[in-house]
Amino acid sequence: EKIDKSVTRRYLFNVDQNQKSERQAKGWLRLRDVSRNNLKHVDADFPIGVLTSVTGISGSGKSSLISQALVELVLEKLGQQIPGTDDQEDQLLQAENPKTTTGYIQEGISHIRRLIPVDQKPIGRTPRSNLATYTGLFDHIRKLFANTKIAKSRKYDAGRFSFNVAKGRCPKCEGEGFVMVELLFLPSVYTPCPVCHGSRYNEKTLE
Numbered sequence: 001e002k003i004d005k006s007v008t009r010r011y012l013f014n015v016d017q018n019q020k021s022e023r024q025a026k027g028w029l030r031l032r033d034v035s036r037n038n039l040k041h042v043d044a045d046f047p048i049g050v051l052t053s054v055t056g057i058s059g060s061g062k063s064s065l066i067s068q069a070l071v072e073l074v075l076e077k078l079g080q081q082i083p084g085t086d087d088q089e090d091q092l093l094q095a096e097n098p099k100t101t102t103g104y105i106q107e108g109i110s111h112i113r114r115l116i117p118v119d120q121k122p123i124g125r126t127p128r129s130n131l132a133t134y135t136g137l138f139d140h141i142r143k144l145f146a147n148t149k150i151a152k153s154r155k156y157d158a159g160r161f162s163f164n165v166a167k168g169r170c171p172k173c174e175g176e177g178f179v180m181v182e183l184l185f186l187p188s189v190y191t192p193c194p195v196c197h198g199s200r201y202n203e204k205t206l207e
C-alpha cells in the first residue's frame with residue numbers, strides 16, 4: 001500500500017478519488033404484456049442511455065425477451081425492417097414458429113433512434129468485417145488515422161486504412177488478418193496471417 005503510483009492499488013483498495021459515478025438512465029423503455037415462447041404476459045423496464053445486461057437461468061426467456069420480443073417491438077415502432085437471417089437453422093426455426101410476439105411498448109421509444117442487433121454470428125463470410133465496420137464506427141476510425149500528421153505527410157487517405165482496399169492492407173491475407181488453411185478431411189480453419197500477424201495492414205501503413 002506504500003506504492004502510491006500503482007494504478008492497480010487504487011482499484012484494489014478503493015482509494016481512487018476520481019472514481020467515475022454511475023450513469024443515470026435518461027429514460028426507460030417499458031415493455032408491457034409481452035408474450036413470446038415461454039414468456040407469458042411479462043412486463044419489463046429497461047433503462048436507456050446506460051449499459052444494461054440481462055441475466056437469468058438457462059431457459060428463463062432472456063433471448064425470447066431481448067433478441068426476439070424487444071427487437072421486434074422496437075423495430076416495428078421505428079419502422080425498421082426486421083433483419084433477415086441467412087442462417088438455415090434460424091430459418092427452419094422461424095418457419096416452425098412464425099412470429100408470435102405480442103405486447104406493446106408503453107413508454108420510451110422516443111429515446112431510441114436506431115436499433116442495431118449484434119450477436120455472436122460471424123458478419124459476412126470472411127473475418128474481414130467486424131463490429132466496427134458493421135456499425136459504421138470504423139469510418140470514423142479510418143478518418144482519424146488519415147488525419148494524423150504522418151498520414152497527411154505521406155498523403156494517406158482514409159481508404160489507405162480500409163481492409164478492402166489494396167493499397168493499405170496486407171498483401172498476403174488481403175486484409176483479413178487470417179489465412180485459410182484447407183484441411184483434407186476436415187473443415188478449413190483460419191489461422192493468423194504469418195505476414196502481418198493479424199494486424200491486417202501492410203508494413204508501410206502500420207509505421
Ligand SMILES: [Zn+2]
Nearest residue numbers: 170173193196
Ligand atoms: Zn496479413
